[in-house]
Amino acid sequence: MLLRHTNAEVAERSALTINPSKTCQPIGAMYASLGIHGCLPHSHGSQGCCAYHRSALTRHYKEPVMAGTSSFTEGASVFGGQANLISALITIFNVYNPDVVAVHTTCLSETIGDDVGQIVKKAIDDGKVPEGKRIIHASTPSYVGSHVTGFSSMCASIARSFCKPSEEKINQINLLPGWVDPADMREIKRILRAMKIPSVVFPDTSGVLDAPMTGVHETFPKGGTTVEELESTGKSFHTFALGSFASEAAARELKKIAAVPFDVMDLPIGIRATDRFLMKLSELTGYPVPDSLTDERGRVVDLITDMQQYLAGKKVALFGDPDQLISLTEFLLDMDLKPIHIVSGTPGKKFAKRMESMLDEVLPGAQYRNGARADLFLLHQWIKNERVDLLIGNSYGKYIARDEDIPFMRMGFPIYDRIGHQYFPSIGYAGAMRIAERILDLFMDRQDRDCPEERFELVM
């Protein structure tokens, strides 16, 4: 047994987190920053933070993740990181020459109280920042929220830093995709193109964290939302924020700065969340949903109705980030699956509220928890008490899956041990198709593995 010390007896814990289902803010800020074209994320703290975040993102995306660090030593920790950050900016502009540096803080710089805005201002005032270069910053203390919070904070900072007030509004929407993978951002852009809706999607890591192999390493690959696009967000007619945990804060900033109204919508994972997304897009713009998307939808529904017998009634445990889990839970329920154990390390009351409204009535036994100590140790204990047919989550789920011999679908962040998430969307109808296919494959593979020989089926 890989997790041999996990037993079925759930003891309430008030201090010890075991096998977390979240990580800390700065990595989310780093990921969001990578979604700006020509941007170098910068970690203001110990160099270990930067190393850890770059490593984690690299393992997930199998791609270069470039970022700077203020390389705090004990001295900086005592006397403040101003010298380090200014020195870093000078080096960065000399050596890597990004268009934008996106600074995020860490628990260290937050604890000592560094005022990054002030430091950046000083750097600019002292002429340390070349003409036309931009430095943005977000406060992302590791001891508040989670990686999702950090992503949200950096998105808000991007909005705050680039959006300009504008009286004139143009036929363009702002779209905040939330913390999804490059393939998802690509898919969102494809949907918007299909609907002929001009848009600024930010952050946009497609083309950055799924850059093609060309024989050349581009420090700043051609993807990412451009500064020009970001500066036009104030002119947009409307903002769509996908996922309240990841995207709402930025939408609020855009509203504050440029009076762009916004809708916070569920991440379009699954059929109905995608329906609502497209319907709202269509309602607000007046642009119809094209037949090509309606047909895509019809194909997923077709698949699900065709294969429903393999899905119905199967029990699922899932963990990950709240925006994803909310939509995924809805999708699982729509496919007649039973999501009975759900945890997310990210705190926030909206999670429980949404889960309650979806689950309490139709699946009275379902357990869900988020925030402090909503960890994989707890999830595993729940599973030991009520077995499931499927586990969905990031790569850390594989230890539970192997111990309990449960089919396992990797979804979420981080996925360190498989490829695919970088290249195939899990959002929209295309994503729904892929999710349904993967779940079906798992169930069918299991049947093919376990059935007695005389029940081995050629046709399924």
Next chain:
Amino acid sequence: MLLRHTNAEVAERSALTINPSKTCQPIGAMYASLGIHGCLPHSHGSQGCCAYHRSALTRHYKEPVMAGTSSFTEGASVFGGQANLISALITIFNVYNPDVVAVHTTCLSETIGDDVGQIVKKAIDDGKVPEGKRIIHASTPSYVGSHVTGFSSMCASIARSFCKPSEEKINQINLLPGWVDPADMREIKRILRAMKIPSVVFPDTSGVLDAPMTGVHETFPKGGTTVEELESTGKSFHTFALGSFASEAAARELKKIAAVPFDVMDLPIGIRATDRFLMKLSELTGYPVPDSLTDERGRVVDLITDMQQYLAGKKVALFGDPDQLISLTEFLLDMDLKPIHIVSGTPGKKFAKRMESMLDEVLPGAQYRNGARADLFLLHQWIKNERVDLLIGNSYGKYIARDEDIPFMRMGFPIYDRIGHQYFPSIGYAGAMRIAERILDLFMDRQDRDCPEERFELVM
């Protein structure tokens, strides 16, 4: 053991086929016919043929497959099927009202020597065929070639029946996709759209055999190549025939009728076959390959270089149809895999020639065979003599895979026991990505299953 009577001792057989790796012509003709918009395939023979073909295609696509049959009885078998066919046409036009009826023969009608062209002519002459309706026909005796031959024959018939000689040539190409799944045909059209090349793709089963769920059963779904498009093929500048086994015959017809030059190319499965396809498209049209496709290519190459350690040196057994196997073998070799056992039931010398040129030098031990008695019994015996790490083929491979505990990737026709092939392309760079992902998943899942606990990897 599911195949408990299969032993390792390969005995040459001259008459008995065991567990075939092919089926008969008419089903291929039926599939090709479904790729014409508004067309009802019609099986001129016993009603069992039609029932079998409809069932097989339905199980593969999980979609309605509409087709008529001449319902031969003993009388018709003795006296000829003219009355049955004419009666069938009358019924069909009254009840189902297709634009086109595509008649293919069977071993029965071929053995008795029915002249379908003659019968159809009589039906038209006798006024049994409504104005504007078209009846095309192909000779597809089950005792010649295979299902691929039948597909090829019906494609040739489509060309022959609709193509008109034309002096005028327009900026349009004809594209014969070969026997691939709807998702592949859709992908080919996407590629051509991306390259802005006007085209007639035929047959085109996308939108027919992956029709969306709408709550309505359309006897003739909105997909398929239209008669108008088919009639314009003579004006096309060039014909691209993908896969010599499936598509060359039709290309030759177009050339004969309308002097449209053609290239026969490998099915674009894998990177290099897709490269050649796009390069040739680009060379001939003068239209550049857009960056979006170059980037897609770069992403697959990136994936393969990133994950090469999991691929290199793994041995593969594969079976299926020759056009697919030729390209797939090239792709596997390109990924440093070792395709060492290959069989195809479809006869044709080109297969061995291509395999020879790809394999004999770099993989001296590789075994390949096609045509008579190149069946799964033989393949399984080869595997018993030299084990492989991966088996690729249609659903019948699952019996070998379970017996020998070999990871199994379903690819080809028929796939009765999984979904996915209908919706996700296996051609083009998108298909290469999917193939690479699936192979990697299989290898990694196997590692995760079999490794000792201390070698269980979080990161891969």
Next chain:
Amino acid sequence: MSEKGKMKADIFRDTIMEKYPPKVLKKRKKQFIVREADPEQSIQANVRTVPGIITQRGCCYAGCKGVVLGPTRDIINITHGPIGCGFYSWLTRRNQTRPGDNGENYMTYCFSTDMQDQNIVFGGEKLLRQAVQEAYDIFHPKAIAIFSTCPVGLIGDDVHVIAREMKEQFGDCNVFAFSCEGYKGVSQSAGHHIANNQIFKHVVGTSEEGRTGRYKINLLGEYNIGGDAFVIEELLEKCGITLVSTYSGNSSIDQFASSHTADLNCIMCHRSINYVAGMMETKYGIPWIKVNFIGAEATAKSLRKIAAYFEEPELEKRVEEVIAEEIVGVEAVLEEIRPRTEGKTTMLFVGGSRAHHYQELFKELGMEVLAAGYEFGHRDDYEGRRVLPSIKVDADSRNIEELKVEQDTERYRPRKDESSREELEQQGLSFSSYEGLMPEMENGSFVVDDISHYEMERLILEYRPDVFCAGIKEKFCVQKMGVPMKQLHSYDYGGPYAGFAGAINWYREIDRMVGSKVWGLIGAPWEKNRTLHGRFVATT
């Protein structure tokens, strides 16, 4: 159904028939009827399908090789013909089979001569001989069967001579052949008959080493789709009834060979196997009764029938105990599920028995059967065996051999004398009798033989049943219309549904199907409400 419903049904039927050309209309009207109170109401069946009509039916080969001989594990079935027929009948029927004591099980294999054009021109006999030889050399089976496909009959290969010669040559391997060319008859039904004949001729009675036991029966017409036969085997075992052979689910050739040693033939699928029952009665004196293990009540009734036949209180007691024990679980599940299925509707178009048998299960769920019919039934399957004398043998049926069977001079042994048989009949045990589907059907419901695709769609559009039952070719057409569809050939890869355990599976399956939320996903919101309230700054 109400009188109003009946009138609506009549009108509806006439309306949909209008689309047919006159000749077709005339024919179809006789096969598409609205059930009346008249107990003698008749239907046309087992006639040629109108070409082009899009039928559910398959061919003679499918009925012979696919249905009847397919499930027997230790015969090497060689399809003589082009590759297709062998390929399509390879593992597609879900006859579950466990290897027997000798470990032989060829179920997962497909054997074919893969005839080529030169064989059509010059004849395929040499090819066939060699193929049989190779099968023998590689596998050393105890039996090899040869199945002719369409061209074989036309080019005149004499498969029976080859079989006889090879059998003699091998000495330790029974070889026999079936002239089951696809064009014979009008449906699979012809193939069943041919299969019955040849098995009876070449196998039945060739061994006296059957199972011993006090209550020995054969189960005829049970093909172990989805493991049905396993459930029945277990149930009979529990009751102390000895199953000598099953035709042909999970069977072996030795079981057929000794099946004449049983004392009662119980027929499940009357259509496909009644010939063997009749011939065994004539030759060996074994009576047959119709049974049905589909449905909990039907199962109980069938067990009681068997017990009644043997007239042993001990057996009757045991059977009652088993029923009492099993029914507990059935009732518990029904109690939970029935409130969700009660009043829902269904239609069944399939096979030659299932469209009848499965009505039992639907009734147990409180569901109404709006329409039903067979794919390859005969009039007796609809109207009962009483109509047999009045069935006109047409050209298509005449071509199927009718074996002349006589009493076996040594082995004929009537299991019941006339008087005890009569007594049993008076107690309600009918011998050699089948009432058919018609009596099951409510007044005003539809009975349709060899339904066409068009008719099926119209029925669904008009009546929108909650579940529709048919085969794979219909499956996705029906579902595209938003109606859950249950395959009754393959059970949609589910089952078993026989016996008490099977009934429970079925209840749960239908509960899932009528309760699934996935059908609610059909139709995008913008399709339902096309009015858009666009607020883009300016229209572009």
Next chain:
Amino acid sequence: MSEKGKMKADIFRDTIMEKYPPKVLKKRKKQFIVREADPEQSIQANVRTVPGIITQRGCCYAGCKGVVLGPTRDIINITHGPIGCGFYSWLTRRNQTRPGDNGENYMTYCFSTDMQDQNIVFGGEKLLRQAVQEAYDIFHPKAIAIFSTCPVGLIGDDVHVIAREMKEQFGDCNVFAFSCEGYKGVSQSAGHHIANNQIFKHVVGTSEEGRTGRYKINLLGEYNIGGDAFVIEELLEKCGITLVSTYSGNSSIDQFASSHTADLNCIMCHRSINYVAGMMETKYGIPWIKVNFIGAEATAKSLRKIAAYFEEPELEKRVEEVIAEEIVGVEAVLEEIRPRTEGKTTMLFVGGSRAHHYQELFKELGMEVLAAGYEFGHRDDYEGRRVLPSIKVDADSRNIEELKVEQDTERYRPRKDESSREELEQQGLSFSSYEGLMPEMENGSFVVDDISHYEMERLILEYRPDVFCAGIKEKFCVQKMGVPMKQLHSYDYGGPYAGFAGAINWYREIDRMVGSKVWGLIGAPWEKNRTLHGRFVATT
């Protein structure tokens, strides 16, 4: 390398340095050197990384918790701090571990106090106490270790007091803490030192129940990445050498506790563990030697060193037998592979030992090392321990506690007296000595400390090595340039590469990497030849 090569190298180095701001340039020049013939050539190392330079380095916590303490199976390692540090160091280092006899193995677990803002404001001591209590209550481990992350030091939580108190309270559980805040020192190296100190203080010498045997050694600085330690364990076993403890691959706390009972310390990774070796020598009288089990020759040499130390012919004989036996397989594989690798080139930038050790393996393959350097090495790792006295202790290093260790009054026992030690040294066995990486490097090659991303790219662009070795952060940058990249922290999830068996794995791995065809797929044909010969009828 030729003189011309050396000149080119010098020019190249100066060119790439030009991009740096003056202050950075000055610093980097001292860390980026071209190897000269001068045996005394010096390099700057273990100094602060210039902020913004994009470094490979991590932090003190990573060195302490991640590297040194991570691999020990039966200590519950609680990260005291916000969740990130615990999360990132959870299972990411591939220290393979089998559960010991008592079944304890917490390797797959991550324990954290998940500090929240109120803990930052009001202090985290209460939280930590409760977390330790919960760990104890749920798991009853034999030891709990506490690791401080950045904010802990700043807010002043006294982790050591808490540890001491909890330990006393539990009675049966050793609790100790590490003040390894991420900002300490200039790299992971500080963390190693802190880890060494605390393990020495709280664990070493607390048990006398070590393994018994004639030739007892400790293996220091082997972390069992990819199973290296397993290979070495097996090899030592085969030679009859008793491994008392490994620091810290596949280790248990009991092994550390009794490690002072060994008679020789063998150091693999000098950088991370030399402190413990030194302190054990001072306190217990155990000498240490440098060994290297990476490379077949290095392995043979290291085994011979150990044998020589014990001065027993029996052992020396056994070691020679084992070497002779193992070398057969090594040579067979080398013979096959070397023709394909000979003359190929590589660069190594990683860790504090591997950039040195792995040169052995490359040399066995006939490959040339063009450049190498450490991520967190000190000058002694480059230049040898002889430079230790000349290393100036700067502010960053001064903050890391230097334990005052004295001879143990009872347990100090010099394993060799002065004279026999001198004799051994004369025979070539150096004690307390490490020559460093520099002597390995050819004249004209590059030695670069704490290489920056920019420098790495330039090196690759200029010299295009056939294989590049570094860590995960570099992996895909390098590969994007079309150069196969081998991770030397994680081994790219391969290995083991230690010992003879590991060498064979390595040869095959490098053979695969330099021979793979996938790199040939880079670049579409239309990118290589952009001239198109369009023949469309008319341009549109």
